[in-house]
Amino acid sequence: MSGGSFYQRDRTWHPPAFTPGYKTSVTRSPQKALIALDNTLSEMTGPVFGHGTLGTLDDDLIRNFASDGDPIGQRIIVHGRVLDEDGRPVPGALIEVWQANAGGRYRHKKETYLAPLDPNFGGCGRTISGEDGSYRFRTIKPGPYPWPNGPNDWRPAHIHFSIFGHGFAQRLITQMYFEGDPLIWKCPIVATIPDKAAIERLIAPLDMANTVPMDSRAYKFDIVLRGRRSTLFENRMEGN
Amino acid sequence: MVQPLDRLKESASQTAGPYVHIGCTPNFCGIEGVYPDDLGRTMLKPETKGERIRIVGRVFDGVGTPLKDALVELWQADAAGLYPSPQETRGKADPAFSGFGRSPGDMASGEFVFDTVKPGKVPFKDGRPQAPHVTLWIVARGINLGLHTRLYFGDEEAANEADPILSRIEHRSRVATLIAPKTVEAGLPTYRHDIYLQGDRETIFFDI
Numbered sequence A: 001m002s003g004g005s006f007y008q009r010d011r012t013w014h015p016p017a018f019t020p021g022y023k024t025s026v027t028r029s030p031q032k033a034l035i036a037l038d039n040t041l042s043e044m045t046g047p048v049f050g051h052g053t054l055g056t057l058d059d060d061l062i063r064n065f066a067s068d069g070d071p072i073g074q075r076i077i078v079h080g081r082v083l084d085e086d087g088r089p090v091p092g093a094l095i096e097v098w099q100a101n102a103g104g105r106y107r108h109k110k111e112t113y114l115a116p117l118d119p120n121f122g123g124c125g126r127t128i129s130g131e132d133g134s135y136r137f138r139t140i141k142p143g144p145y146p147w148p149n150g151p152n153d154w155r156p157a158h159i160h161f162s163i164f165g166h167g168f169a170q171r172l173i174t175q176m177y178f179e180g181d182p183l184i185w186k187c188p189i190v191a192t193i194p195d196k197a198a199i200e201r202l203i204a205p206l207d208m209a210n211t212v213p214m215d216s217r218a219y220k221f222d223i224v225l226r227g228r229r230s231t232l233f234e235n236r237m238e239g240n
Numbered sequence B: 001m002v003q004p005l006d007r008l009k010e011s012a013s014q015t016a017g018p019y020v021h022i023g024c025t026p027n028f029c030g031i032e033g034v035y036p037d038d039l040g041r042t043m044l045k046p047e048t049k050g051e052r053i054r055i056v057g058r059v060f061d062g063v064g065t066p067l068k069d070a071l072v073e074l075w076q077a078d079a080a081g082l083y084p085s086p087q088e089t090r091g092k093a094d095p096a097f098s099g100f101g102r103s104p105g106d107m108a109s110g111e112f113v114f115d116t117v118k119p120g121k122v123p124f125k126d127g128r129p130q131a132p133h134v135t136l137w138i139v140a141r142g143i144n145l146g147l148h149t150r151l152y153f154g155d156e157e158a159a160n161e162a163d164p165i166l167s168r169i170e171h172r173s174r175v176a177t178l179i180a181p182k183t184v185e186a187g188l189p190t191y192r193h194d195i196y197l198q199g200d201r202e203t204i205f206f207d208i
């Protein structure tokens, strides 16, 4: 694993901070230019979470909160690889996920949607990528839900992902969508991403080859984190 | 035509949304029994080396309202200036220090709190020492891409003055947005650090 600085982030590919179609961004978007900061050790390093961090059911959202039976909903497997921009696997990446239940309801005090809570579904899970960057977890397919933005905005079904790579500069939170959902192209949060190709990269296809017959369908979702330079041609730090 | 570079594009960011705590600090928001503890809740052990300090603050939006749905993460070196990371080649960091903290912010006030140790100095790329600092990363509903900033310590005036990053910030009046004044609260050295997403006092955020 090389330990150099990270490639510059392409900020035209990510959503800009100010996206008035997503109203909450209006007062939460910095207005001054970001200040460029050459990566130092503070950005090139990052926390490491070993497999010891995980409990045995952390990657099984069907079971990790269930008290008296399975949650209601479509059983699915979400799997894929964490790669860097050079296509290299990123092993040891901590992936945390959270989502609504099959009816589109989150288990949260501030959630007001009338769809019911599922007593057997918590909605959080986590896993760590293997040596080849692969990860998988089991869950139920989340439902779409309405949200207060425009008078009638609905979120497409989605799973939130938080990912730690090897450096704090790689820290990323994003969302995974499901192939074929017509709400994707009507969602103001999806539409904060300017490039259609960037949106399509967040849409997981149905993956029949990894489906478990008579049990769960599979969706494949690859995640790409920033790549990093080789340290070979960089200024050596004093003491090295 | 030329050969393609064959580089992948980074996955695009999406907002953490209003329920980031379900995934990142589930115990905090009442989802108990899934994880024994929330990740990053405790940075210290009794044997951790260094001066105990507390970092406290709030994140304000452009109309002056503190966010109550933000998640703030902190990453820092140990008291000797070493990072607990495989990329750290200068020595072995204190095994009793995680370097990573995560605070959901108080549900009523929005206040984030980190109990940690004061970090030592870490070198800049050319070998000059940087002033002691912690890196902060802020996500919330309405923030489309996580915001990176730093906190420097108000009682490190000489080091801050000489810091290679602080000293090259052109708009001098904005440097203060990165420096937390020191107070003592309940006997503990405390650094109060409010973050402003917008407006006259907008905090400096970095493109790293």
Ligand SMILES: [Fe+3]
Pocket (backbone or CB within 6 Å): A100, A155, A158, A160, B017
């Ligand atoms: Fe959501």
